Amino acid sequence: KAGVTQTPRYLIKTRGQQVTLSCSPISGHRSVSWYQQTPGQGLQFLFEYFSETQRNKGNFPGRFSGRQFSNSRSEMNVSTLELGDSALYLCASSFSARYEQYFGPGTRLTVT
Amino acid sequence: QQPVQSPQAVILREGEDAVINCSSSKALYSVHWYRQKHGEAPVFLMILLKGGEQKGHEKISASFNEKKQQSSLYLTASQLSYSGTYFCGLLTLEAGGTSYGKLTFGQGTILTVHP
Numbered sequence: 001k002a003g004v005t006q007t008p009r010y011l012i013k014t015r016g017q018q019v020t021l022s023c024s025p026i027s028g029h030r031s032v033s034w035y036q037q038t039p040g041q042g043l044q045f046l047f048e049y050f051s052e053t054q055r056n057k058g059n060f061p062g063r064f065s066g067r068q069f070s071n072s073r074s075e076m077n078v079s080t081l082e083l084g085d086s087a088l089y090l091c092a093s094s095f096s097a098r099y100e101q102y103f104g105p106g107t108r109l110t111v112t
Numbered sequence: 113q114q115p116v117q118s119p120q121a122v123i124l125r126e127g128e129d130a131v132i133n134c135s136s137s138k139a140l141y142s143v144h145w146y147r148q149k150h151g152e153a154p155v156f157l158m159i160l161l162k163g164g165e166q167k168g169h170e171k172i173s174a175s176f177n178e179k180k181q182q183s184s185l186y187l188t189a190s191q192l193s194y195s196g197t198y199f200c201g202l203l204t205l206e207a208g209g210t211s212y213g214k215l216t217f218g219q220g221t222i223l224t225v226h227p
């Protein structure tokens with residue numbers, strides 16, 4: 001069974017730009033969650049989607065948004081990038097949000 | 113609210129045992145344990161559900177005390193491959209169940225196993 005895939009793996013952007021990250025979950029998984037990981041703040045929950053609906057959202061500004069498609073693939077968008085947005089962005093999929101989540105390799109975003 | 117993990121770091125020799133603790137100030141639905149090696153994604157180890165159901169790695173065990181809102185991960189006869197950062201993630205019980213799917217992670221415990 002193929003694992004969770006994320007594209008791109010690495011990104012370098014300039015302050016003020018926007019970025020879109022993509023996540024393809026494990027086949028059959030309908031729940032996709034996004035996390036931001038930084039050395040200072042650890043793993044922080046961004047949002048969770050299930051069947052194209054956002055069911056939960058973390059404490060991040062509105063510049064962070066996402067969506068999920070009918071095939072369960074998900075995208076995350078960050079607009080007006082700030083230096084503090086530099087982080088590893090991880091997505092995780094699960095059969096149902098209440099059960100174990102499987103993480104993708106992450107997208108390393110660097111904002112200069 | 114972020115769960116509290118202890119200890120923050122532990123150093124072991126191969127074959128030694130370790131316990132990592134995770135506590136919450138909120139009522140828990142489930143506890144998830146993950147291990148992350150440097151430069152890699154977190155890997156699922158174990159999930160403990162309210163009511164006693166467990167599922168996970170055969171060589172790692174864990175406990176979940178619902179009354180105390182605590183969980184402990186037991187690593188026995190450690191191997192070099194156990195080195196990494198261990199995270200607990202909590203799903204809390206909130207009104208209407210709206211927290212389902214919102215895993216809140218602890219700050220991590222760095223485990224180093226030496227030969």
